[in-house]
Amino acid sequence: MSNQNRKFQIEAFKYRDIKDQNYADKTWNILERAIHDIFIHNNSHLDFEDLYRHAYNMILHKFGEKLYSGLVATMTSHLNEIARSVEAAYEGLVLEELNRKWNDYNKALHMIRDMLMYMDRTYVPSTQKTPVYELGLNLWRENVIYSNQIRTRLSSTLLELVYSERVGEDVNVELIRNITKMLMDLGPSVYEQEFETPFLQGSAEFYKAESLKFIECCECGDYLKETERRLNEEIERVRHYLDPKTEKKITDVVEKEMIENHMITLIHMENSGLVNMLCDDKYEDLGRMYNLFGRVNDGLSKICEVMTSHIRETVKQLNTDPERLKDYAKFEHGFLDAKNKYDKIIKLAFSNDEFFQNACNSSFEFFGTEEEGKSQID
Secondary structure, eight states: OOTTTOOOOOOOOOOOOOOOTTHHHHHHHHHHHHHHHHHTTOOTTOOHHHHHHHHHHHHHTTOHHHHHHHHHHHHHHHHHHHHHHHHTSOGGGHHHHHHHHHHHHHHHHHHHHHHTHHHHHTHHHHHTOOOHHHHHHHHHIIIIITSHHHHHHHHHHHHHHHHHHHTTOOOOHHHHHHHHHHHHHTOHHHHIIIIIHHHHHHHHHHHHHHHHHHHHHOOHHHHHHHHHHHHHHHHHHHHHHSOTTHHHHHHHHHHHHHTGGGHHHHHTOTTTSHHHHHHTTOHHHHHHHHHHHTTSTTHHHHHHHHHHHHHHHHHHHHHTOTHHHHOHHHHHHHHHHHHHHHHHHHHHTSTTOHHHHHHHHHHHHHHHHHHHHHHHHO
């Protein structure tokens, strides 16, 4: 038979009768020392093929429970040491220590999982136990992240870093990204409970104060620029170091606190509100208001309502101008100029929005029809 036609097959390890009653204890001791060495970075001397064979034989000879429970106890012991190390870190270095320990632990966990792969494939599903890697994540969460001292400091330190970045200070973005990714790896609920929920609550308080501060000292156009900047910053913040699913939640917070809660005040702001923007053809400010108000409920309706009212008032003034009786052509020219003005605003600032265009046309048509009727009577 040619080599090309020969079929190769990897055979399972040979089953051997175990006469030594202490076999399970001796084999587990070998594996336990190996796991310990992996955790303390002393694994260069380990023969992983031999270790895999030891774990394989323990499962084969029905010592799966001893192997699994021993793994849990050994990992828990090391995690308690890790927790103490993180807890002992100086206040400003707790995240650095946590990140360093997490990276080391994650590497060790992958090696241990590979060493116990046969247990993962056979004993774990047959007994409905948690696979090794997932078990390791669960134990890290319970023994490290949920340690009372670490849990509080983790959340507060992360929030302090976000606040520092918001007020313009330099922060270690990579460190924040690593820690939030760790929380995400531990499960969506962990990320939400330990970071996202307090992050959103703190953000609402921050932007509530921010909005009140700028309402007091800024003109409408400047306030809108600040809001736009803050929204863009939060979107970038998510892209740099948060879960993508957080983007909608944090932009909702900014929109509510900085736009929705102040729409009427902004629209009617003296000397700089919507009517002032319309009169002075402030296309950039109008476009920014359109884009920002379009992000919240009834925002565009509010703009359209005030714009329509202003158009009707403008045309009404043209219609009641005493000079109109002397020179109708001049009135008609003014009427057309006003119509062209608002058509241009809708095109350049309001994205040619059909809703606004229809409202504008209706306002001018109302007075155009009224004027036509008066002319026929005259």
